[in-house]
């Protein structure tokens with residue numbers, strides 16, 4: 001008898017935990033295609049954003065806004081990795097000090113940008129969406145600084161211009177998603 005009532009108490013307890021826990025009580029809805037269009041319209045390059053978020057392999061519409069932010073941070077990190085790989089040989093091949101200095105500074109910019117994005121990932125897991133937004137903008141500014149570091153007359157635009165733009169696009173996607181998360185939660 002005693003063990004039966006104890007087990008029913010346990011069942012009752014686990015049910016109350018189930019209902020009190022807000023993550024169970026309020027399931028996060030999937031992102032709709034309409035919402036993706038709205039998010040992308042808030043970025044400076046909507047067509048790039050749509051191309052990325054409607055990528056079939058990403059299944060962006062099968063996750064929550066939170067999940068979409070996580071995916072976007074991963075994409076930005078992958079983009080930064082590619083750029084860092086591209087910079088190393090450019091430093092070695094630089095024809096003079098000015099050029100070498102520019103690429104070296106860019107390499108440091110991307111190390112900072114990656115640190116910001118890793119911070120963004122940590123803050124996202126704590127649902128600190130304002131914090132994520134700050135880090136997304138910090139990462140974006142590092143790509144702008146890199147473009148500035150390579151302001152050398154012979155380079156117009158810089159050899160890293162396209163990579164810097166791509167990285168900024170990813171940061172703007174994170175920014176637009178976190179703007180909505182800040183509004184909602």
Ligand SMILES: *[C@@H]1O[C@H](CO)[C@@H](O)[C@H](O)[C@H]1NC(C)=O
Nearest residue numbers: 051052054055056057058075
């Ligand atoms: C879609 O995503 C996959 C995996 O990240 C990537 O390999 C592919 O190039 C992407 N396609 C487009 C059209 O961007």
Ligand SMILES: *[C@@H]1O[C@H](CO)[C@@H](O)[C@H](O)[C@H]1NC(C)=O
Nearest residue numbers: 032033054056059060061062
């Ligand atoms: C998700 O988006 C893809 C491509 O945009 C679409 O084909 C698919 O039907 C969508 N799935 C859902 C569940 O809305």
Ligand SMILES: *[C@@H]1O[C@H](CO)[C@@H](O)[C@H](O)[C@H]1NC(C)=O
Nearest residue numbers: 027028029030031061062063
């Ligand atoms: C989100 O999408 C997936 C795959 O289409 C589906 O199985 C799941 O039920 C959806 N979740 C919600 C909350 O709509």
Ligand SMILES: *[C@@H]1O[C@H](CO)[C@@H](O)[C@H](O)[C@H]1NC(C)=O
Nearest residue numbers: 095096098099152153154155
């Ligand atoms: C270094 O090389 C760049 C690119 O060729 C050139 O524009 C610049 O004038 C050079 N600077 C010096 C100090 O030689």
